[in-house]
Amino acid sequence: xxxxxxxxxxxxxxxxxxxxxxxxxxxxxxxxxxxxxxxxxxxxxxxxxxxxxxxxxxxxxxxxxxxxxxxxxxxxxxxxxxxxxxxxxxxxxxxxxxxxxxxxxxxxxxxxxxxxxxxx
Amino acid sequence: xxxxxxxxxxxxxxxxxxxxxxxxxxxxxxxxxxxxxxxxxxxxxxxxxxxxxxxxxxxxxxxxxxxxxxxxxxxxxxxxxxxxxxxxxxxxxxxxxxxxxxxxxxxxxxxxxxxxxxxxxxxxxxxxxxxxxxxxxxxxxxxxxxxxxxxxxxxxxxxxxxxxxxxxxxxxxxxxxxxxxxxxxxxxxxxxxxxxxxxxxxxxxxxxxxxxxxxxxxxxxxxxxxxxxxxxxxxxxxxxxxxxxxxxxxxxxxxxxxxxxxxxxxxxxxxxxxxxxxxxxxxxxxxxxxxxxxxxxxxxxxxxxxxxxxxxxxxxxxxxxxxxxxxxxxxxxxxxxxxxxxxxxxxxxxxxxxxxxxxxxxxxxxxxxxxxxxxxxxxxxxxxxxxxxxxxxxxxxxxxxxxxxxxxxxxxxxxxxxxxxxxxxxxxxxxxxxxxxxx
Numbered sequence: 001x002x003x004x005x006x007x008x009x010x011x012x013x014x015x016x017x018x019x020x021x022x023x024x025x026x027x028x029x030x031x032x033x034x035x036x037x038x039x040x041x042x043x044x045x046x047x048x049x050x051x052x053x054x055x056x057x058x059x060x061x062x063x064x065x066x067x068x069x070x071x072x073x074x075x076x077x078x079x080x081x082x083x084x085x086x087x088x089x090x091x092x093x094x095x096x097x098x099x100x101x102x103x104x105x106x107x108x109x110x111x112x113x114x115x116x117x118x119x120x
Numbered sequence: 121x122x123x124x125x126x127x128x129x130x131x132x133x134x135x136x137x138x139x140x141x142x143x144x145x146x147x148x149x150x151x152x153x154x155x156x157x158x159x160x161x162x163x164x165x166x167x168x169x170x171x172x173x174x175x176x177x178x179x180x181x182x183x184x185x186x187x188x189x190x191x192x193x194x195x196x197x198x199x200x201x202x203x204x205x206x207x208x209x210x211x212x213x214x215x216x217x218x219x220x221x222x223x224x225x226x227x228x229x230x231x232x233x234x235x236x237x238x239x240x241x242x243x244x245x246x247x248x249x250x251x252x253x254x255x256x257x258x259x260x261x262x263x264x265x266x267x268x269x270x271x272x273x274x275x276x277x278x279x280x281x282x283x284x285x286x287x288x289x290x291x292x293x294x295x296x297x298x299x300x301x302x303x304x305x306x307x308x309x310x311x312x313x314x315x316x317x318x319x320x321x322x323x324x325x326x327x328x329x330x331x332x333x334x335x336x337x338x339x340x341x342x343x344x345x346x347x348x349x350x351x352x353x354x355x356x357x358x359x360x361x362x363x364x365x366x367x368x369x370x371x372x373x374x375x376x377x378x379x380x381x382x383x384x385x386x387x388x389x390x391x392x393x394x395x396x397x398x399x400x401x402x403x404x405x406x407x408x409x410x411x412x413x414x415x416x417x418x419x420x421x422x423x424x425x426x427x428x429x430x431x432x433x434x435x436x437x438x439x440x441x442x443x444x445x446x447x448x449x450x451x452x453x454x455x456x457x458x459x460x461x462x463x464x465x466x467x468x469x470x471x472x473x474x475x476x477x478x479x480x481x482x483x484x485x486x487x488x489x490x491x492x493x494x495x496x497x498x499x500x501x502x503x504x505x506x507x508x509x510x511x512x513x514x515x516x517x518x519x520x521x522x523x524x525x526x527x528x529x530x531x532x533x534x535x536x537x538x539x540x541x542x543x544x545x546x547x548x549x550x551x552x553x554x555x556x557x558x559x
Contacts (some may be wrong), residue, residue, distance in 0.1 A: 026533035075129030077493055101496045102131040112392045116132055116385050120499060 033059040040066035041112040054119045071108040135556040162526045169350025175389040176347040192240040202476035208294040216469025224458040230330045234339030237330030247312045261316030270363025277325030282375030287402035357523045369446040374410030380555035384429035406518045423540035426535035445520035452513015514549040
């Protein structure tokens with residue numbers, strides 16, 4: 001396991017898989033989507049390594065605000081999902097949790113774990 | 121665990137809590153059954169098994185040992201090429217080679233092939249080659265290693281590898297890994313020049329780990345010359361572990377337990393909210409976990425020593441001899457924690473193995489293959505496998521401890537004297553299940 005707070009080489013995830021196109025905040029999320037409201041402040045993250053249960057095939061929506069430029073990495077069974085964040089501007093992205101397993105969502109700058117998605 | 125941050129990013133789901141309860145109840149019930157129903161006299165004393173003189177002669181013959189050592193050395197040389205001249209990316213196979221093939225792969229390898237690791241250890245081959253060039257006997261050193269040293273250096277080495285794997289920042293950066301590999305080779309080879317090749321057995325964390333697991337294989341060498349096929353349980357209980365073996369098993373169990381513990385959201389959240397660097401927490405947590413295992417084990421062994429059969433037997437003999445019975449628990453933990461990692465990341469390493477320098481080579485024809493991650497699509501099967509590994513490890517461990525207690529303890533106190541060790545082992549098993557539940 002990568003230790004908490006480590007800054008290991010980030011995933012080789014391409015930054016624009018097909019499912020990563022940011023959507024505008026006004027777009028209505030899928031009915032049963034899991035929405036994570038994420039705040040990045042300095043090197044603190046909120047939620048802070050919180051566990052979430054996700055159903056296979058469920059959409060995960062990330063709503064992110066940050067006070068610094070950062071990148072959110074959501075690990076998946078494939079190449080992963082990346083969302084760039086600019087300070088003061090809310091970024092929204094979504095991906096489908098299509099494979100079972102336990103996956104981390106983390107901030108690239110701080111290397112901190114935001115959420116652990118347990119996909120069943 | 122995923123040392124390969126970013127490529128080993130898919131992890132096992134937490135073990136369902138019902139499985140934890142079932143596993144703990146099973147372990148408890150089995151413990152009582154073994155204590156009350158199992159044999160009352162040592163059963164595996166003396167050498168057992170079927171002698172295989174023909175196979176022994178073949179395996180110890182010059183061409184076979186030379187070929188096996190040469191092949192293993194070639195595998196390491198290939199990994200060294202990736203380490204020295206490869207690219208600093210996660211598709212460099214050296215990361216998977218060290219963290220998955222070596223550290224995790226040595227468990228199934230040693231269970232299947234017995235002391236294969238020791239027989240083909242590339243450091244021994246390297247040292248032997250150097251000695252041949254210098255025309256000296258590999259056994260001879262400049263100094264004699266005191267017998268009290270035992271395998272304590274290897275116990276420290278296992279803790280150090282755990283630190284590299286779980287605490288070291290950027291442990292999948294090439295520079296970092298290079299530094300560690302150079303340290304490992306220098307300490308082992310220079311030590312072997314000073315103390316003779318006995319140092320490699322004393323200090324190589326991989327060989328020490330593999331040698332423990334080899335005792336769970338059906339292969340038993342007597343006098344390094346005659347191979348016997350034996351009941352693994354007799355193989356294990358017939359083992360007289362080296363001085364410091366309790367440190368080796370405590371470090372192994374502690375590292376694996378910390379790996380699980382540190383992946384849990386409770387620990388991550390606290391470390392991330394703290395103003396202290398994560399390395400400080402990681403170091404303290406890892407050391408604490410190893411010390412907890414070692415202290416509880418040593419205390420249980422000391423409790424058994426009070427009822428010793430031979431009044432002259434020193435206290436230190438007990439944790440050393442009983443360390444053998446912790447080996448199945450170590451192996452059960454390792455299988456439960458790392459099986460999916462070995463399957464999935466092991467494949468990824470095999471694929472990148474064809475292209476160590478990242479130049480588009482396909483030397484072994486594996487470069488075009490895709491990782492099959494289908495094992496993760498069966499979370500229930502994974503959970504059952506984890507539960508089985510932990511409970512079977514516990515069962516074999518307590519049976520081995522029972523057998524050893526019968527030889528070490530006064531007959532009238534044989535049952536009572538086992539209770540503290542049984543409780544401690546039950547604690548390891550329950551903790552192992554809870555740690556799998558927590559992440």
